[in-house]
Amino acid sequence: MQIRLERPEDAATIRALTDAAFEGMPFSHQTEAKVIDALRAAGALILSLVATEDGETIGHVAFSPVRINGEAGDWYGLGPVSVWPDRQRRGIGQALIREGLQRLRSLGAGGCVLLGAPAYYGRFGFENDPDLYNVGAPSRAFQRLSLDGSRPSGEVSFHPAFDVS
Numbered sequence: 426m427q428i429r430l431e432r433p434e435d436a437a438t439i440r441a442l443t444d445a446a447f448e449g450m451p452f453s454h455q456t457e458a459k460v461i462d463a464l465r466a467a468g469a470l471i472l473s474l475v476a477t478e479d480g481e482t483i484g485h486v487a488f489s490p491v492r493i494n495g496e497a498g499d500w501y502g503l504g505p506v507s508v509w510p511d512r513q514r515r516g517i518g519q520a521l522i523r524e525g526l527q528r529l530r531s532l533g534a535g536g537c538v539l540l541g542a543p544a545y546y547g548r549f550g551f552e553n554d555p556d557l558y559n560v561g562a563p564s565r566a567f568q569r570l571s572l573d574g575s576r577p578s579g580e581v582s583f584h585p586a587f588d589v590s
C-alpha cells in the first residue's frame with residue numbers, strides 16, 4: 426500500500442469511494458462526497474491523501490481548516506475518511522490517518538479535531554475536551570488531538586463546505 430497526495434484525476438474515484446463507504450451508515454446523510462468536492466472548490470482541502478494498492482485507490486482522508494471562536498488559525502478538521510467496504514478493517518484507515526497527522530505536524534499545525542467514534546479515534550490520541558466544543562455535536566463524538574501542546578478552548582466551527590446538503 427502507498428499513500429500519496431490526491432491528484433486532479435482522483436476526484437471521481439474519491440467521490441465514488443466516499444459514497445460507498447458511508448452508504449447506509451446511520452449517522453450519515455450521504456453528503457460526505459459533496460463536502461469533499463465543496464472543500465476542493467473552495468481551496469480548503471488543505472490535505473487530501475489517497476491510499477493505493479497496485480494502482481487502485483483503496484482509501485481516502487481529507488483535512489480542512491477549522492475556526493476556533495471564529496478565528497482562523499492552525500487547527501484542522503479530519504474527515505471525511507473512507508475505505509471501500511470490502512477493504513475495511515485491514516489497517517488502511519489507520520495508515521491514512523497516521524500519515525495525515527504526521528503531515529499536519531510537518532506543516533506546523535497546532536492540532537486536529539473531528540467528529541467520530543471515540544473507540545476508533547482514541548488510538549491516535551484523540552479525546553474529548555469539554556473546553557473545546559462543536560455546537561450541535563454530541564460531546565463525546567467531538568474530539569481533539571493537540572499536535573504542538575497547545576490547549577485552545579472555545580467553539581470550533583468546521584469549514585462552511587460541511588454545510589452542503
Ligand SMILES: CC(C)(COP(=O)(O)OP(=O)(O)OC[C@H]1O[C@@H](n2cnc3c(N)ncnc32)[C@H](O)[C@@H]1OP(=O)(O)O)[C@@H](O)C(=O)NCCC(=O)NCCS
Binds near residue numbers: 446516517542
Ligand atoms: C472508519 C474507516 C475509515 C476505518 O478504516 P478501516 O481501514 O476500516 O479501519 P482500520 O483497519 O484502520 O481499523 C480497524 C479497527 O477500527 C475499528 N473500527 C472501524 N470503524 C469503527 C467505528 N466506527 N467505531 C469503532 N471502531 C471502529 C475496528 O473495529 C478495528 O478495530 P481493531 O483494530 O481493534 O480490530 C472505515 O471503516 C470506513 O470507511 N468506514 C465507513 C465510513 C466511516 O464511518 N468513516 C468515518 C466516519 S467518522
